[in-house]
Amino acid sequence: MAIDLQKIAVDYALSVDEVRARWLMLRVAIWKSDFRTFCKEVVKIRAKDGTLEPLILNEAQEHLLAQVNKMLADTRWVRIIFLKGRRQGASTFTAARGYWRTTLYDRQNAYILSHEMASSTVLFDMVSLMQEQHPFPPQVGTDNAKSLEFKQRGSMYQVATAGQKAGGRGAAISYFHGSEASRWANAADHFAASVEAVDEVRGTWGVLWSEPARPLPFEQGKGKIEGWVKPPSEVLLETTSAGPQGEFYRRYMDALRGTGPYQAVFVPWTLQKEYTRDGDFQASNEPDEEGELSEQEYQATYKLTDAQMLWRREKIQGLRSASLFRQEYPIDVTEAFAAADIEDVFIKPSYVLKARKRFGEIPDAPLIIGVDPAGQGGDRFAVAFRRGDSIFKVLARNKLEQAEAVAWLSSIIDEWKPNRMCIDRGSIGQPLIQALRAISPKYADIIKGIDFGGTSKAKKAHPKRAGPWNIRAEIYDDLLTFLKEGGSIPDDDDLASDMSGPKIKYRANNDWLLESKTDMKARGLRSSDLSDACALTFAVKEFFDTWSRPKRVSGFGTGAPAMDGHNGPPQGLVDHTDYGSFYDGGGGQDGWMAG
Structure with missing residues (x-):
């Protein structure tokens, strides 16, 4: 609904700038209190067809947000380790969340570490697009290929590549996004330097905004808006599987056992509503490869629809490998880790x-x-x-x-x-x-x-x-x-x-x-x-x-x-x-x- 700032200003004997400032103050409080609304109203992403559209969280992103919010409620900070499949939107989610932190809160240092330069560039370009398309873009100081400085907030958003030398050591990091963490070179060093550099800050929840005694029309009925008055530190590590090995694997399995600071999150490909195909499907009772489940067994085990199975069949045909499909689009944690490295494994994952x-x-x-x-x-x-x-x-x-x-x-x-x-x-x-x-x-x-x-x-x-x-x-x-x-x-x-x-x-x-x-x-x-x-x-x-x-x-x-x-x-x-x-x-x- 459009708001007539000029009319409100005249009716309440205020300047248009004062009305606009109060409206923006309310929106900022709403955005702080609800990351989903921030994504919808502020963040623009490039769709698969090349057009720009608001970030409406998909099923995998909604699941990840629910886990983040649960951990915030339980511990007042975030330590999430996220195992994903291809094209589920985890990188978009975490990039947007870093942008949310640095543009709405003071003195926030968001540090994004990716496994290779090309990926770092993609992530930074994604955030640069968010800044360009922001309806009220915050003032930027330093702006180069690796960092954005939001001067009025005193906050910084920066990206780096996990090369031979670990970065981030000694920095005061409030938000850490580890992209494709299972593929970092010298992962142990990066965990010791970059990840451990994140501040151990437990957030403080409180009132962000209260309805004034004489509310303007757009303020009426809002009461109080609560959120993080002191934002908690957050670590979000996301990756596809690189097999049952390495620093990420060890930390993920620790999280599954309930040891260590992290909460393990996994989203199967079946959660994505778009992963379906219309058409006739007759499940085969013969596995495509030795040690794999047949289509009948796979469908019965995971209770999939014919439309999901038809999409799966098309993907396997395109990849020319059922085992590669399991690696790219895992349906459970065991499949994700086993898929990448099963040559000469004595007990095949399908038997388990x-x-x-x-x-x-x-x-x-x-x-x-x-x-x-x-x-x-x-x-x-x-x-x-x-x-x-x-x-x-x-x-x-x-x-x-x-x-x-x-x-x-x-x-x-x-x-x-x-x-x-x-x-x-x-x-x-x-x-x-x-x-x-x-x-x-x-x-x-x-x-x-x-x-x-x-x-x-x-x-x-x-x-x-x-x-x-x-x-x-x-x-x-x-x-x-x-x-x-x-x-x-x-x-x-x-x-x-x-x-x-x-x-x-x-x-x-x-x-x-x-x-x-x-x-x-x-x-x-x-x-x-x-x-x-x-x-x-x-x-x-x-x-x-x-x-x-x-x-x-x-x-x-x-x-x-x-x-x-x-x-x-x-x-x-x-x-x-x-x-x-x-x-x-x-x-x-x-x-x-x-x-």
């Missing part, structure tokens, strides 16, 4: 995905607990629980002293009364085993030490036949068979990432083994502690001689609730896989129950 989407009652089967111990280092002390074809719980703790570990495991034995607890002898494993066995003869009967590096049963039986070289490779082979033949695991990103981490390595005689935890860390991956604990539940098989596998309802992807991650058993009642010979034939000689 199917296993985590199977749900049913926990079988009345012997309980085997696997324990992968860890001491005071960075690895996790992991414990996995398996009954028959269900790994139904995985627990993890960090930095346990031996006394704490003994107390924890003894309490698990007392509560759960397992048939066997298999503990890796490495690290603090052997002293832990000795301490537990000394507590009670009952514990001595239950606990079995497993030597990951020991010679496999297969090599002992047939020394000259190629096969798994050591026990770790052998029990991982059983874990893989378990996943292929219908086993279920917790629906948990952390566990799924672990399972698809280790790669297979071959010796000169074609014996094979899995890469060590040291080798994984050299690739930038964390130790596969949760997966190792699961594999340890296959180190014994004597308790399954008399157990019969139950028949279950088959039919992949018929819809089931999610499990409780590391913290509990599945709650669904229906299993989603056609088990075939897994039930009818006892798993065969190579099945996970075979002795």
Whole structure:
């Protein structure tokens, strides 16, 4: 609605400049209180067809804003680490938010760090366009290819490239936007310098504007407008995946586990309404590539419409690779990280995905607990629980002293009364085993030490036949068979990432083994502690001689609730896989129950 400033000025005996100033003061308060309104009324972006249009937040941007606002409400600052797909608008969102901060608040220093010069230029050009198209452009001092200075605010918006030398050290940064953070050169140095240079400021919420005693027409009924009177510091790191490695990956997985300052955010491609195609669609039951889901399985697992599946098919045809589509347009966190680096991975992500989407009652089967111990280092002390074809719980703790570990495991034995607890002898494993066995003869009967590096049963039986070289490779082979033949695991990103981490390595005689935890860390991956604990539940098989596998309802992807991650058993009642010979034939000689 148009406002007649001249008429209001005459009616209220004010100058037009006074009326305009009061109107602008109100708009600034509204913009400060509502980033969405600021984007709509102030920010212009270049649309895909080249025209300029207001920034109306799309579905991914709305999701990101909701997470930002939630963290602000909970902690009074922002530390968001955002894993994205292509063309979801994360860079536009974060660029606009930096512009919002520096043009509306005093003494704000927005620092934008991108992985390459071309990207830095695009981001700065985006903000320069916002400045050019601002309906009331703030006065600019310094204006060059890397920075905009807003003189009246004493604020600065600047971009940089993550080159060999880390920048930002010593600067007082109030807003940090890390673009394509997984691809920064010397990422550890940049996190130590630029990201750590962000001020640790908790914001103050209060009244930004109050309706005057004699309000002008456009002020009437507004009451009070609240917002950040002292803006909080914000860190927004956004990127597409560069695989399960590097500084960004480690920090993102820490955020998923709830450790560290960051809140992990992910938006699947399916949230974007425009990612659909009209037309007829008939799902194929054959995967496009080995280790991938078929279209039928993919559609059933994620409950997608035919229009979404048709768009997906067209994209895969254009990219000429289903695995590349997963990397560019991931549908979940595990897919995003696994997609970029699955060559020679022993357990393909698709097997893990199917296993985590199977749900049913926990079988009345012997309980085997696997324990992968860890001491005071960075690895996790992991414990996995398996009954028959269900790994139904995985627990993890960090930095346990031996006394704490003994107390924890003894309490698990007392509560759960397992048939066997298999503990890796490495690290603090052997002293832990000795301490537990000394507590009670009952514990001595239950606990079995497993030597990951020991010679496999297969090599002992047939020394000259190629096969798994050591026990770790052998029990991982059983874990893989378990996943292929219908086993279920917790629906948990952390566990799924672990399972698809280790790669297979071959010796000169074609014996094979899995890469060590040291080798994984050299690739930038964390130790596969949760997966190792699961594999340890296959180190014994004597308790399954008399157990019969139950028949279950088959039919992949018929819809089931999610499990409780590391913290509990599945709650669904229906299993989603056609088990075939897994039930009818006892798993065969190579099945996970075979002795």
